[in-house]
Each structure stands twice: as structure tokens, then as C-alpha cells.
Amino acid sequence: MSETSDSDFEHGRYDFTSVNKADYDYVGSDNEEDFSKYLLDRMRQLESRNTLLKEQCDQIESEKRFVESQKLKYEREVRRLQAEVDRLKTVPLVVATIMDVISEEKVLVRSSTGPQFMVNVSQYLNEESLVPGAKVALNQQTLAIVEVIPTSEDPAVSAMEVIESQDVDYEDIGGLDSQIQELIESVELPLTKPEAFQRIGITPPKGVLLYGEPGTGKTLLAKAVAHRTEATYIRVVGSELIQKYIGDGSKLVRELFDMARKKSPSIIFIDELDAIASRRLNDTNGADREVQRTLMQLLAEMDGFDNRGDVRIIAATNRLDVLDPAILRPGRFDRIVNVPMPDEEARANIFRIHTRFMSVAKDIDFRKLAKLTEKASGADLNAISMEAGMLAVRLDKKTISMDDFLESVQKVMSKKETEKEVLPEGMFI
Numbered sequence: 001m002s003e004t005s006d007s008d009f010e011h012g013r014y015d016f017t018s019v020n021k022a023d024y025d026y027v028g029s030d031n032e033e034d035f036s037k038y039l040l041d042r043m044r045q046l047e048s049r050n051t052l053l054k055e056q057c058d059q060i061e062s063e064k065r066f067v068e069s070q071k072l073k074y075e076r077e078v079r080r081l082q083a084e085v086d087r088l089k090t091v092p093l094v095v096a097t098i099m100d101v102i103s104e105e106k107v108l109v110r111s112s113t114g115p116q117f118m119v120n121v122s123q124y125l126n127e128e129s130l131v132p133g134a135k136v137a138l139n140q141q142t143l144a145i146v147e148v149i150p151t152s153e154d155p156a157v158s159a160m161e162v163i164e165s166q167d168v169d170y171e172d173i174g175g176l177d178s179q180i181q182e183l184i185e186s187v188e189l190p191l192t193k194p195e196a197f198q199r200i201g202i203t204p205p206k207g208v209l210l211y212g213e214p215g216t217g218k219t220l221l222a223k224a225v226a227h228r229t230e231a232t233y234i235r236v237v238g239s240e241l242i243q244k245y246i247g248d249g250s251k252l253v254r255e256l257f258d259m260a261r262k263k264s265p266s267i268i269f270i271d272e273l274d275a276i277a278s279r280r281l282n283d284t285n286g287a288d289r290e291v292q293r294t295l296m297q298l299l300a301e302m303d304g305f306d307n308r309g310d311v312r313i314i315a316a317t318n319r320l321d322v323l324d325p326a327i328l329r330p331g332r333f334d335r336i337v338n339v340p341m342p343d344e345e346a347r348a349n350i351f352r353i354h355t356r357f358m359s360v361a362k363d364i365d366f367r368k369l370a371k372l373t374e375k376a377s378g379a380d381l382n383a384i385s386m387e388a389g390m391l392a393v394r395l396d397k398k399t400i401s402m403d404d405f406l407e408s409v410q411k412v413m414s415k416k417e418t419e420k421e422v423l424p425e426g427m428f429i
């Protein structure tokens with residue numbers, strides 16, 4: 001019988017597929033029993049070798065996978081370093097300012113070191129960004145424009161919405177007659193007939209505070225007064241001053257009043273006043289201090305300006321109860337106007353206003369629609385009218401029918417109900 005050593009197995013010299021020739025010597029011999037025993041032993045041996053080899057094979061497989069993943073990782077690293085080397089080897093770009101755009105391909109620039117050049121423009125640049133005054137980067141050798149340097153955004157410009165003339169009028173507002181009257185007296189007349197106040201010897205209120213639930217028409221009122229007085233309408237949003245322009249809030253309030261004076265007659269509209277004028281807490285963290293600084297600046301600006309001048313302030317809030325009493329002192333927001341949710345008559349009027357330019361069927365019953373929308377705000381009624389219009393468009397109709405309105409009332413009102421259910425108490429949608 002041939003001898004098979006362990007090293008034969010390990011080095012793959014053993015032929016697993018056949019029994020060695022010498023093994024046949026046992027067949028037919030007296031020792032047949034020994035031979036079967038021997039074969040059984042051998043089988044067990046081979047099975048255990050087989051298991052061992054399978055384990056080794058699995059291990060080698062997993063090592064292979066590990067090495068491959070390492071290889072990929074290092075290849076990526078090499079590429080990254082190569083790119084970094086290339087980047088560091090590139091020549092610096094020259095900064096210049098566009099003086100004049102001669103044609104699509106030729107531009108006159110003044111480099112930051114002084115001289116002017118007529119240069120080519122990379123075809124991959126957006127033509128619209130090539131305007132006189134724009135900062136550009138030039139290739140050092142060819143001096144071609146390869147990049148337009150983005151200008152940093154001026155926070156004072158982006159924080160304010162400045163509209164020179166408004167297109168909203170009192171006729172566009174449903175209900176709110178007494179609120180309109182209040183605004184006429186405290187904002188419109190001081191701007192249009194200041195002499196009437198002087199004659200009688202009274203000073204008009206400096207600021208008017210509108211409060212009420214969302215979507216009830218506070219912004220609309222401010223825009224309509226701006227339209228009537230032909231004043232510039234400048235709007236800032238309290239929460240944006242705090243969250244978007246961190247650290248700049250008080251500076252922006254100063255700039256807001258400067259701009260209002262420059263563009264006068266003007267109306268400053270501060271939306272979400274509560275975000276900067278909430279009752280102060282004792283434990284002040286960084287964010288609270290920022291809010292306080294912004295509020296102090298607002299109070300200082302309001303105290304500092306002349307209420308006979310042609311800058312008026314209107315502010316709006318959904319939460320009168322959280323305001324710092326300091327903001328409501330005489331000489332600040334001393335006229336407080338409630339803007340309520342529309343009653344039935346106002347709702348019917350708002351429907352009429354919003355459907356005025358729509359193609360609606362003759363039999364639309366606005367009274368009935370008003371009855372069905374008891375808890376709706378002006379903004380909801382606008383949404384219902386738009387949705388009814390969309391339904392008609394979807395169905396390719398010529399006019400909006402009462403059924404379209406009823407369907408959209410159902411849709412908008414039930415959406416409003418579900419949204420209300422998920423909101424914590426005291427919060428509006």
C-alpha cells in the first residue's frame with residue numbers, strides 16, 4: 001500500500017479521485033476486513049482534509065476580497081493626491097474687473113494690478129454673468145477669462161422685500177372694513193395729508209400693529225395702504241432676521257430704517273414681529289441675546305424717528321399675547337388692530353373677489369359656499385377658488401361649476417382639519 005503523507009495533502013500531490021493501485025492488493029486477500037477498515041479510515045481522513053481545505057479556501061477568499069477593497073481604496077487615494085498635485089501645480093489666475101463687453105468673445109478688463117486688456121472669453125461661461133463691474137479670473141498666460149467670481153450676497157438687500165409700487169387695493173380685501181378705516185386714519189392720512197394733523201395739533205401714531213390668525217389679510221392690508229399712498233413698501237420677516245442673518249439682525253434693523261428714510265414716503269412692514277419682540281426671559285442664551293439686540297435696535301429706531309415724517313411702520317403677529325410690553329408703549333406700536341377670521345358675509349365677498357377674473361358658471365352660490373367654510377381664513381378661500389379652477393382645467397371645462405367649488409371646499413377644509421389635529425395646542429396653521 002502506498003504511503004501518503006500529510007505534506008502530500010498540503011501540497012496537492014495526493015490524487016483524491018482514485019484509490020492507489022497498491023490498495024487493490026487487499027482485494028481478495030485474507031485481509032479483506034482489514035482493507036474495508038482501511039478504506040473507511042481513509043475516507044474519514046479525506047473528509048476531514050476536505051473540510052480543512054474548504055475552510056482554508058474560504059479564508060483565502062475573504063483575504064482576497066479584503067486585499068481588493070484595500071487596492072480600490074489606495075487607487076482612490078492616489079487619484080485624489082494626483083488631483084491635488086495637479087491643482088497645486090496650476091498657475092494662479094489673475095483677478096480683473098470687466099470694464100466693457102465688446103462682443104460675445106471679446107471683453108475689456110482692468111486687471112487688479114492696474115493695466116487694461118482686451119481679452120477672450122471661455123465659451124463655457126454664461127454670457128449673462130459677463131457684465132461691466134463683474135469680477136473675473138484670467139488665465140495668467142493667455143489672459144482669457146476662465147471664471148466669473150461670484151459676488152457675495154449683500155444681506156441688507158436679500159433680507160428686505162422692497163416694492164416701489166403695489167398693485168393691491170382696498171377693493172381686493174373682503175370684509176375688514178373697520179380695519180381698513182383704522183389704517184386710513186393712522187397710516188394713509190399722515191402720509192397723504194400731514195397738514196391736517198398739524199392743523200389740529202395731534203401727532204399720528206408711529207406704528208400700527210395688526211394681529212390675528214394666519215392668512216387673514218394682514219399683509220394684504222399693508223400692501224393696500226402702500227398702494228393708496230404711493231409709498232415704497234419695505235417688508236422684513238422677524239424670524240428671518242433672527243435665523244438667516246445671525247449676528248446681523250440689529251444691523252439690518254438699522255439699515256431697514258435708513259433705507260425707509262431714503263426711499264420715503266415709505267411703509268415698513270415687519271411680518272412675524274413676535275420672532276424679535278417676544279417677552280424677554282431671564283436665562284438668556286446666545287440666541288436669546290441675539291433676539292434682544294435686534295429688538296433693542298428696533299425700539300431705538302422707533303424712538304428716534306419723527307412720527308410726523310413720511311415713514312410709517314406696520315407690524316403683524318399671530319401672537320399678541322407673547323409680545324414684550326415694551327414694544328406696545330406709547331410712541332411705539334400704539335395702535336393695535338385685530339384682524340379677525342372672516343364672518344359669513346366676508347367669506348362670500350372674498351370668494352367673489354378671488355373669482356372675479358375666473359370663468360365661473362352663472363349659478364355659483366357664494367352664500368352657500370360661505371356657509372360651508374365656517375372656519376376658513378381668507379387664504380383658505382383663495383386656495384379653494386384656485387383648486388376649483390384647477391379641477392375645471394383638469395376636466396377640460398370652459399367654466400368652473402358649483403360642483404367644482406363644492407369638491408374643492410371638501411378637499412381644502414378636510415386637509416385643514418387634519419393639519420390642525422397634528423399641531424400642538426396654541427399653534428396655528
Ligand SMILES: Nc1ncnc2c1ncn2[C@@H]1O[C@H](COP(=O)(O)OP(=O)(O)OP(=O)(O)O)[C@@H](O)[C@H]1O
Binds near residue numbers: 172220318342377
Ligand atoms: N380679507 C381677505 N380678502 C381677500 N383675500 C384675502 C383676505 N385675507 C387673506 N386673503 C388671501 O390670502 C392670502 C394670504 O393673506 P395674507 O398674506 O394677507 O395673510 P396674513 O394675515 O398676512 O398671514 P400670515 O399671518 O400668515 O402672514 C392673500 O394673498 C389673499 O389671497
